[in-house]
Amino acid sequence: MTTPKLLKKLETGIAGLDEIANGGLPHGRSTLIAGTAGSGKTVMALQFLYCGITDYDENGVLVTFEETPADMMANVASFGWNLEALVEAGKLAIVDAAPDPSEDIIEAGGHDLAALMARIERAVRKVGAQRVILDAVGALFPQFSDALLVRRELQRILAGLRLLGVTTIINLERTEDEGPVGRFGVEEFVADNVLLVRNRLDMEKRRRTIEILKFRGATHQKGEYPFTIDELDGVTVLPLSATSLQQSSSDLRHSSGVPELDEMCGGGIYRDSIILVSGATGTGKTLMVTEYVKAAITAGQRVLLIGAEESRDQLGRNAKAWGADFDKAEEDGLLKVICRYPEVMGLEDHLLQMKRDIREFKPTRIAVDSLSAFERVSSVKSFREFVIGITGFIKEQQITGLFTNTTSMLIGGESITETHISTITDSIILLRYVELFGEMRRGLTVLKMRGTWHEKEIREYVIDGNGMSIKGPFKGVHGILSGMPTYSFTTEAERMETMFNIERGSS
Amino acid sequence: MKGRCDVEIIDVLENPAAAEEDKILATPTLVRKLPEPVRKIIGDLSDLEKVYIGLDVTPSGSSTVRSGQ
Secondary structure (H helix, E strand, C coil): CCCCCCCCEECCCCECHHHHCCCCEECCCEEEEEECCCCCHHHHHHHHHHHHHHHHCCCEEEEECCCCHHHHHHHHHHHCCCHHHHHHCCCEEEEECCCCCCCEEEECCCCECHHHHHHHHHHHHHHCCCEEEEECHHHHHHHCCCHHHHHHHHHHHHHHHHHHCCEEEEEEECCCCCCCCCCCCHHHCCCCEEEEEEEEEECCEEEEEEEEEEECCCCCCCCEEEEEEECCCEEEECCCCCCCCCCCCCCCEECCCCHHHHHHCCCCEECCCEEEEEECCCCCHHHHHHHHHHHHHHCCCCEEEEECCCCHHHHHHHHHHCCCCHHHHHHCCCEEEEECCHHHCCHHHHHHHHHHHHHHHCCCEEEEECHHHHHHHCCHHHHHHHHHHHHHHHHHCCCEEEEEEECCCCCCCCCHHHHHHCCCCCEEEEEEEEEECCEEEEEEEEEEECCCCCCCCCEEEEEECCEEEEEEECCCEECCCCCCCEECCCCHHHHHHHHHCCCCCCC | CCCCCCCCCCCCCCCHHHHHHCCCCCECEEEECCCCCCEEEECCCCCHHHHHHHHCCCCCCHHHHHHCC
């Protein structure tokens, strides 16, 4: 008995797409990409073609029904894709089927589109193409009065392409992000493989997603995945949920920069762990980041600091006050400070940019101050994806990460960041204001630390000219984390006496 | 029309390069290149009325038009 042959996949070369497609597009078949205007389907298809030629040595044919070839080439030139050179090198052939507005077309009797098929076939044979894109077939319909005929002819063209053994992408416009797959009933005959690209407005920002609706006879990841288009890489799909938990881990520990905290953590923080420092405004989160950065620099480790709330100069000045010279460390190549307001772009782009920064600088440690600032610019869902994406990547690279989270309430309380990433982080350090006898004090506790013993007490800490120093535990107080501390001093009575100076001791 | 126009017949299945040149999609297509603007009359020309409009000619007798092809 022979094992059944699995459907071959063709790697597209589009970052992330092959991961959610479990290897690529079904080989030798046609795949429909349906999306509204501006959803990115043309760039995606062109990237499929371009990557095929440059990365896989598979030549391609571009059939354009909508824009002129010259326009298309100019549009993707900003990605650094020189399609013209590929045409000259005989690796790319173009079939121009876009309507020419200067020409009159009159229908006078029965016809078919055999000429178009002949042109496509010629182009495929000319360059020995393995990849073909049709962009966008919807534009073919208004050119002919008989939609039925166009559908039938398109179907024949696809059958012809299948015989030629090429893998085809067909672009089709949709009028809405939801509802029917496409117009003109095209999906009815190319329904084997369907990708949906969407471009929704989400918190006043555009959020692009791609979904593999179906692959006939082949597996794929389900659901929507965000993607971005930028000048460096073109389309990048972020297969967040497909991130597998396969990171290795190590016993190596780093110093947090605060000796007492290292002790509380059982000897320092693990090398490939993510630490979340959570506290209200003014509890010393940025100071903790500074101590962490200082410790890295002292140990000769490269550290990347991503600031989302303060400018580079502000961070540098404050650090100097705590005895850390950011300027010198940057000159020495040990530190890189990147300040970017969350508002400047969408979270998907932030994620992509951070990954690039990490790849470029190759740090041993990274700090993000604060992660919760990114909450502002996104919906809960995309924030969660962002956090999973960045933490997954950091772990994969075996980098130590320190994130800060600003809680909205001064005392107690929790935030979205906390609820969303507490399961992803390995350690959580809580910084809390503690109101004791009419005085604001500060308390710190290691809430969780994976894989090691850690102190469970809530300890008081003070911030002075030397930075952060951790004192002894709060004894006899409970309910600090809930924000409603109650005192259970055994000496309470004595205390009352001294406070009000009433003679009760004798009674 | 006889003698007053040149007609070239191309089989696009044998010569797809020529179809590419003139951006032909449908078969058959009659292209009127001169006088400008270029007009494409697609179909088997069974709808004579449309053919006359497309070629911008007035029929003096249907036989003349047929011989023009």
